[in-house]
Amino acid sequence: MKAIVYQKFGNIDVLQTLEQPKPTIQSDQVLIKVKAFSINPMDWKIRKGEMTLMSGSKFPKHTGTDFAGIVEDIGSSVVGFKKGDEVFGVVKNMMKEGVSAEYVAVPSSLVWKKPSTISFPQAASIPVVGTAALTALQKMGTITSQTSILVNGATGGFGMFLLQLLKQRGAHVTAVTSTAGAAIAKKWGANSIIDYTKENVLSQKATYDIVIDLSGKMGYQKARQLMNAKALFLNPTPKPIEIPLALFKNLFTAKKHIVILSSPSTTYTDVLLGAVKNGLQIEVSKVFPFDQYKEAYQYAQQGGYIGKVAIELN
Structure with missing residues (x-):
């Protein structure tokens, strides 16, 4: 699978795409075919080496924390999900993991059903x-x-x-x-x-x-x-x-x-899904295709846009 990684701390030019094996899942995990992931300021703070006390210095590193996609496979102990479900979620440790790839394996406790009323980029913009x-x-x-x-x-x-x-x-x-x-x-x-x-x-x-x-x-x-x-x-x-x-x-x-230090959980997400159901608006100012990821991060880092920026995969 294609994945966006970086081998050293630095600016946008350290990002590159590599072919990596599709993740294998543990019994409590869900394998997701990623359709979109959003960009957060923490992405470039980690990439620039500003958070090394928490992120560590082990490479390669991925970028991205929250995503939306389609369930590809489920672990033996997972309940409540099936192949083909449209979902969104987050990685367990944003300091050391990332979702910038065609597939991602995450604990089922950090995955939720995507409302049919919103798009994959919108859903990927919710958790963080x-x-x-x-x-x-x-x-x-x-x-x-x-x-x-x-x-x-x-x-x-x-x-x-x-x-x-x-x-x-x-x-x-x-x-x-x-x-x-x-x-x-x-x-x-x-x-x-x-x-x-x-x-x-x-x-x-x-x-x-x-x-x-x-x-x-x-x-x-x-x-x-x-x-x-x-x-x-x-x-x-x-x-x-x-x-x-x-x-x-x-x-x-x-x-x-x-x-403010926060960590997504079902408690928070249930409140957010209720708010979305009741009309809370999710504005995604721009959606970039996967092969324009450097332009996407450049655009996001410059700021001045409304709402969120996301990267979409086919």
Whole structure:
């Protein structure tokens, strides 16, 4: 089978396609013929060597975490799936595994039936950012119509889920996005917009109960000036050193730095599937064919697009 791999850390040019054996499955696994997989920022953070404490330095490495496809085979202890089922899921360890191949073998506990109302690229866009959005909601605690929330970088994949889920909870949300993203941020549930192409979010006088930085460009120190006295700063893209530092510094300040670490599970996915059934929108801004994977990662890393980016296989 064809697979996208890399033999050393680096930029997009280290990616290459190789012929590899089709995976063999264990008793608790499902073999999936991959139809699509989505791109997440963690893909290039790992590839660039920014997460080596967790990813290790053993090569070759694959890329990609969440996927959608068709069941090709099931292990002897697997129940609830059969050959031909349309499914989506994630790898068990995103730091050391990947789905960028024609076939992938994963535990059946990390595979779910794909709703017939959405496409393979849409389904492949659910697990990672959807779970992160639900985890962020849990970290926010009790949310009411009086809760003021600033979402920086609001119209990517994470923001797509978060804005719609926050709207269901009645929060007052200010979305920081581009001119091109303003209309869809409003559609997803933002009450007001700050257009970063016209205004520096840090220059405004308003403060918030919760600031969440989905762009990874603001950071806790800058965000402090936008935070109320006992506000939360949520960080879904922490550098490894920030995880212990945040815990330590939170002992001495009322303005808390909360790191978001999430892992897809059936509990989260059931909530997300319910939200999709009730009308939650999944926007895939661009779908690239498999042989244009370098262009796909280049496009995704540049940012500025709406929703998610996916790679599709025949």
